[in-house]
Amino acid sequence: MTRIIAFFNQKGGTAKTTSTLNAGAALAERGKRVLLIDLDPQASLTMAVGVDVAALDQSVYDLLLEPDLTIAELIVPTTLRDIQLVPSHPDLAAAELELINVPERERQLDYRLRAADLSAYDYVLIDAPPALNILSVNILVATGELVIPIEPHPLSLMVLRRLFETITRVKRLNPRLTLHGFLPTKVHANSRLAADMIETLREQFPDLALLPAIPLSVKSAESAAELTSILEYMPRSTVSAAYRQVAEWIETHAPAELATAARSDAR
Numbered sequence: 001m002t003r004i005i006a007f008f009n010q011k012g013g014t015a016k017t018t019s020t021l022n023a024g025a026a027l028a029e030r031g032k033r034v035l036l037i038d039l040d041p042q043a044s045l046t047m048a049v050g051v052d053v054a055a056l057d058q059s060v061y062d063l064l065l066e067p068d069l070t071i072a073e074l075i076v077p078t079t080l081r082d083i084q085l086v087p088s089h090p091d092l093a094a095a096e097l098e099l100i101n102v103p104e105r106e107r108q109l110d111y112r113l114r115a116a117d118l119s120a121y122d123y124v125l126i127d128a129p130p131a132l133n134i135l136s137v138n139i140l141v142a143t144g145e146l147v148i149p150i151e152p153h154p155l156s157l158m159v160l161r162r163l164f165e166t167i168t169r170v171k172r173l174n175p176r177l178t179l180h181g182f183l184p185t186k187v188h189a190n191s192r193l194a195a196d197m198i199e200t201l202r203e204q205f206p207d208l209a210l211l212p213a214i215p216l217s218v219k220s221a222e223s224a225a226e227l228t229s230i231l232e233y234m235p236r237s238t239v240s241a242a243y244r245q246v247a248e249w250i251e252t253h254a255p256a257e258l259a260t261a262a263r264s265d266a267r
């Protein structure tokens with residue numbers, strides 16, 4: 001069974017893209033077959049794995065708007081060992097408007113994923129945009145599992161209410177949706193802010209897990225500049241070790257049912 005996992009948070013800069021890439025690299029290191037899907041018009045993931053956006057004939061934009069197109073036709077190789085990608089393109093920003101007239105516009109990604117033969121992959125990891133729009137709703141409808149990367153920042157907790165409201169609303173469209181929980185990212189070891197955030201998450205969402213935290217490190221941005229994962233760039237760094245733990249966590253933990261998350265939201 002192919003597992004579909006989205007890294008999702010409408011807040012910008014919470015390390016969604018970094019985590020999709022490096023969790024993917026860590027799963028691949030464990031011998032898993034990984035497909036990444038970039039659903040962000042910024043195309044950061046696409047560029048970070050060495051794909052030339054300007055040279056693309058087709059992208060996930062075409063996938064969403066052309067019902068006859070299959071995922072297989074869009075897959076491109078990446079600079080990451082054993083990892084393939086469905087690329088994004090800045091055109092995807094227009095999909096928001098263009099999907100308005102498409103019947104069942106929230107289900108387009110889901111339909112394409114259901115129609116695809118994904119048996120060549122153990123994991124499909126989706127990088128979400130920093131928004132709660134039709135693209136992100138397509139992700140919530142199509143994915144099996146959610147991971148919420150969250151960085152220690154005063155605004156991080158404030159956006160969660162709306163996030164859970166949206167998740168609860170799409171439940172009707174995707175009863176399969178499950179939640180792994182929060183992935184604390186950019187965590188400075190001695191930071192009061194990080195410790196407070198983690199404590200508040202434990203209090204407010206006692207039924208949701210906290211995945212192994214990712215330490216703050218400039219190496220993370222350096223590896224992105226090298227168009228590779230931090231696992232290849234600095235295999236022995238603390239960030240690499242943390243993403244290996246995240247991969248192990250994903251492989252060994254069952255995500256929580258959505259009812260649990262909804263209960264958390266009600267608190």
Ligand SMILES: Nc1ncnc2c1ncn2[C@@H]1O[C@H](COP(=O)(O)OP(=O)(O)OP(=O)(O)O)[C@@H](O)[C@H]1O
Pocket residue numbers: 011012013014015016017018019040042044128129130185186187214215216217218220221224239
């Ligand atoms: N562990 C880390 N330590 C330090 N910096 C990091 C770490 N992880 C990510 N970053 C940096 O934080 C910034 C945001 O990361 P990233 O692009 O992955 O977030 P994002 O949630 O995908 O952003 P967006 O919402 O714009 O899509 C980038 O500059 C990235 O290099």
Ligand SMILES: [Mg+2]
Pocket residue numbers: 016017018040044045127128129
């Ligand atoms: Mg991103």
